[in-house]
Amino acid sequence: MKILLAPSILSADCSRIGEEIKNVLKSGGDIIHFDVMDNHYVPNLTFGPMVLQSIRNFGITSIIDVHLMVTPVDSLIVQFSKAGADFITIHPESTNHLDRSLELIKSCGCKAGIAINPATSLGVLEYVIEKLDIILLMSVNPGFSGQEFIPSTFKKLLKVRKLIDKSNRKIFLEVDGGINLTNIQKVASYGANILVIGSAIFKSKSYLKTIKEMRDQLVF
Template sequence: MLIAPSLLSCDFSIFRDEIIRVDEAGADIMHLDVMDGHFVPNLTFGAPVIKKLRGATDKPFDVHLMISEPHRYINDFADAGADIISFHTECDSDIAETLDLIEKRGVKPALAIKPGTPVDAVLPYLDRLYMVLVMTVEPGFGGQSFMPDMMEKVVFLRKEIADRGLKTLIEVDGGIAKNTIATAAKAGVDICVAGTAVFGAPDAKAAIDELKVLCG
């Protein structure tokens, strides 16, 4: 299991220091949630902030675009140093064209689906994806409760990926904690995004280590 701390839960007043802290604590990936206040009812940060933070770590930047028109900003996030760009099937951009833009920039493409979206939405694009992000909460705010029924999507995707002979990774985001991560691991998740479970812990390294141990 790879652990991707959600920087949405960090202390923004010391953003760079928080990245360094979880890097040293054993984080595998840095998960950065970009929200536009339209696609989801919250605002976070954009490409200029990510570009300034890129030098804080050499760990991959997993940029999750919760925005209405991701195709307009792919070059900005690629220039900022994104290693993975995920965007939502529910967005207003043409999915195939947006994937084209990501691939042309040499960034790893990923698609995300909200809890209410059928997993079938990603299937036409699965062969092109580095990763599928299954939201286990409604996107927009941290600290929500894990939706265990979303694991049905993960199980289905795991089989579909295997049947097609692909290496596509499955990531889940939302409510990952000590009491939920084993459920995600059992379903076949590769990457768990964890916010409060890491940044809210008194010892980030101990928290990350424990999450990994609980995966078995």
């Protein structure tokens, strides 16, 4: 699979979110990562379905990757699918019936994903991998942008890459948190093919220059 860059709008200027998304896509971003936090499952409060709908109404047609860090999660799966999500990723801890919630995502016409926190076991993947389109490894504790990459993620990356390859399924391996110009090449070399990047892009002086520098490091 091609390695995709997924700018995370958690780090964008929310006063002009539509323009920010257009600019970052024009500068070479592949898909938009949309972090949803409820100040319950994680200690922060971010975007709701109306924000996603407004982004679509603004004319954004790219893939939008919705990462739900909320509990309970099922009703929001439905709302975000209607608002324009393409991918929906949930945490195992956010639902009482993970299998059912993944089926719900698919029934809404979206790609289904599981997000694994830094201290969460990979064991759950064994039982639902046939329903997955995305496995998202959190390389920071979810809740805030600008955190440093947790090194133990590399060990998990290798394990999940082997699991995906063994399954013979087309599953995206996504990594979210602390990715920047100093570690992006290593993260990709361990098998990730969607790289979620927030602060390193949106806090830079030039989205175009930063994304080009990242692309240059992804040529193996």
